């Protein structure tokens with residue numbers, strides 16, 4: 001596969017792709033995401049606003065596969081649910097025009113569950129149908145793949161070739177202790193005052209537990225509903241970025257440029273995808 005990785009973030013799709021193919025170009029507008037991608041994958045994504053990238057430029061990569069995770073806020077439970085009317089869908093709408101003029105052989109899209117049934121989903125499937133690609137709408141959560149993390153997501157897997165159904169493995173989740181750093185960063189602990197203020201809304205887990213809630217982009221600054229917190233003999237702390245990366249099935253030694261703040265590291269991870277689930281979605285392509 002010759003892959004265009006669109007809205008590439010820190011390169012979750014590239015990790016999921018493994019040796020099934022090669023990324024011929026990645027695109028993302030975020031400087032921090034692109035610097036992180038470059039540090040880990042050795043190649044710099046195109047720092048472009050995708051709504052302004054021409055059909056000719058995208059077609060010139062001669063990619064046969066699009067892997068994409070468009071912004072999910074227009075389809076989120078906590079977002080405005082404006083779908084295509086949200087300005088953050090501009091790039092997606094442009095890509096649907098590109099799809100008409102230079103369609104790939106395969107396409108896999110990842111998003112929140114609210115994407116399914118949205119106007120954006122309808123537009124995508126209309127364009128796929130018009131181009132003769134068959135598709136499957138899938139839903140899966142990493143907790144069925146052995147990871148103690150809730151992150152239910154939708155995948156639309158499309159291809160010009162027949163798609164191959166793949167069972168969800170239904171593995172028992174490992175305990176969180178298998179995902180923790182060897183040493184601890186004391187700065188991740190909540191002060192007693194902060195803990196007392198948020199204690200009723202916090203999701204607090206222990207190392208022996210086999211679950212954690214979805215880590216969202218705001219985990220570094222929010223408390224309630226942003227992801228789980230870990231209770232240790234020393235108190236209650238945030239999971240570190242490398243621990244969150246492992247819980248997403250990404251390499252635990254994923255690196256960040258020094259200039260990328262802790263809050264931004266959490267944002268990049270919270271925007272990311274669960275690698276084994278994305279690899280499972282990709283396996284539907286023959």
Ligand SMILES: C[S@@+](CC[C@H](N)C(=O)[O-])C[C@H]1O[C@@H](n2cnc3c(N)ncnc32)[C@H](O)[C@@H]1O
Pocket residue numbers: 007008009010011012013027028029030033048049050051068069070071072091268271272273
């Ligand atoms: C949901 S995240 C995708 C994360 C990615 N799959 C990963 O593994 O990290 C969406 C990404 O799209 C980028 N983005 C949002 N709007 C964009 C646009 N109009 N053009 C290019 N990139 C955009 C954001 O910077 C963000 O990194």
